[in-house]
Amino acid sequence: MNENIINIEHISKVYTVGDVKVHALYDVSLRIDSTEYVAIMGPSGSGKSTLMNMLGCLDTPSGGKYDFKTRNVSLMTDNELAEIRNREIGFVFQTFNLLSRSNALHNVELPLIYAGVPSAERKERANQALISVGLGDRVHHKPNELSGGQRQRVAIARALVTNPAIILADEPTGNLDSKTGEEIMLLFHEINQKGNTIILVTHEEYIAQHAARVIRVRDGLVERDEAIVNRYIPGISKPESAVK
């Protein structure tokens, strides 16, 4: 029996732009347990990123309740939230969000710095993470010296480096060719096999088929939430459209 990690009930997020109220999230309830592999799909502007920010303890909901590992997130202090982001969550942003002045190694090191990991170990682990995303030869490159796909992989390495309980990835393969994308999906698969929870946002059915469960969002509401029967396991089974 897997323990519950994420439990959101009737979450909403309202933005007020001028006089107009935008419901980025209308009323979303979800339960995600540890070791799950979840894909979130939906049209552009449907609220996927907003939901991910919420799950990643970066943003606070306008209404509803969020329990992370049975602790009520809205009751946590800023420092407790920072600690959860640092230790429990690896976030891959849709826009990468890398430090533009720092090289790849330092970008990947960053979460370890705030976790208080000693320098030598930090460098070693950051290096390993970069190697695992295929950037072993680009550790000293700055983001503007890397391609879009390479930046995305640095962002992924940064999310992996702390070995977090959950990886939240907002379109992690959006900028990658199918081969590199496949390598990343293999990486996620391995991490998931080790027992880490993975939640990823994607527009591609093919990527979504790597997950065990797909949640479809539309207009700030969960449209469908279902298990994938014919999962595509990287390197083992062939991709076949098989979503029930």
Add this chain to the structure above:
Amino acid sequence: MRINYEVFSVAFGSIRQNRLRAGLTILGVVVGIFSIIVIMTIITMLQNSIESGFSDLNKNTFQIQKWEAMRMGPHHHGDRNRKDITIEDFDRLQGMLTQALYIGAEQWSFGRVVKYGNKETNPNVQIAGMTIGALRNNNVKVEVGRDFIQTDIDFARNVCLIGMDVVDKIFTGVDPLGQQVIIDGLPITVVGVLERTPQLFGQSKDNYIVFPISSWQIIYGKTGRSVNITVMSHSKEDYNQVIDAAMGYMRTIRKVAPGEDNDFYIFSNESLISQVNDITSGIKIGALVVSIIALLAAGVGIMNIMLVSVTERTKEIGIRKAVGAKRADILIQFLFEAILLCIIGGVIGIALGVGLGNLVGKLINAQTAIPYNWIAIGISTCVFVGVLFGTYPAYKAANLDPIEALRHET
């Protein structure tokens, strides 16, 4: 809170990246610290020189004069008609002040011509009238010939001791002893030649002639000129006691009513130092005011630049918070950058101040000095200014909402 390598490298990196901006910002700190350090360096050099200028012998002497030699501003009392200190005052004091090792009286006349045969000096010779005690207190030593004896003074003999500069000028190839020199029309017999004294500040002090004070008074007059009394105590230990005793006796001799101020002035080592301090304290306060104004202006500049920096780096702050930086981490990072800016400015200001101070000090022949305590004060002030003006921007940075900071476009 984690003060680690990251904090240092980010701060240094940020300053390096904005070198010109940082340089302009810390200019005020440089000026503020420089102005106080340069003044303090020069003053410290002066004080050191004065204190080391007291020879071991001088350390136990003090002088009694009519006026404070160094006066700042107009007289505060209406006692312009202060009585001169007379030779009779001195005689009475000598009788009373038995605690002293030596007590002497002296008077000086400047810019005199000394003639010998057809040779004469420039009109710049100093003529002193002294008692035996004054010779001791001034450490006047006879090299050849004889010293004054009491009868020279008692009978106002026309004899003199002659300094080496005068000898060099008018006695080339002649033994001065027993020769007669003409001073202000009067023939005087040379009975002793004085030891050459070491030069101070590159100037010779041997261009003088000593008479018995009684003879001096006959030549230059007794009235309208105040006698200068010098006293030497037996030891450093009883120095202050002798000063107190001399002051009491002088008050009696000059009939100063109880509660009234002294109508004479005692120059002791301390009084000399305190006089120098009086003069320098005005300069110090001036430098301090300039420093404080410059540092306040600099502080506002630093606050401004740090606020700009926080805005520019909003996205970076968002990223750091997203991966787990706490408020304190961000606060320390920005606060440290502000402090670092101040310290860099301070170090430059100190280097310039000590350097230029010593350069100026060298010109007036003072000893090299580094005002360590003021350097410490300067650095602490820099840290203080950094904290004072860096806290608000750092606080602003620390309190940014992570998701809003991430959305910030730069």
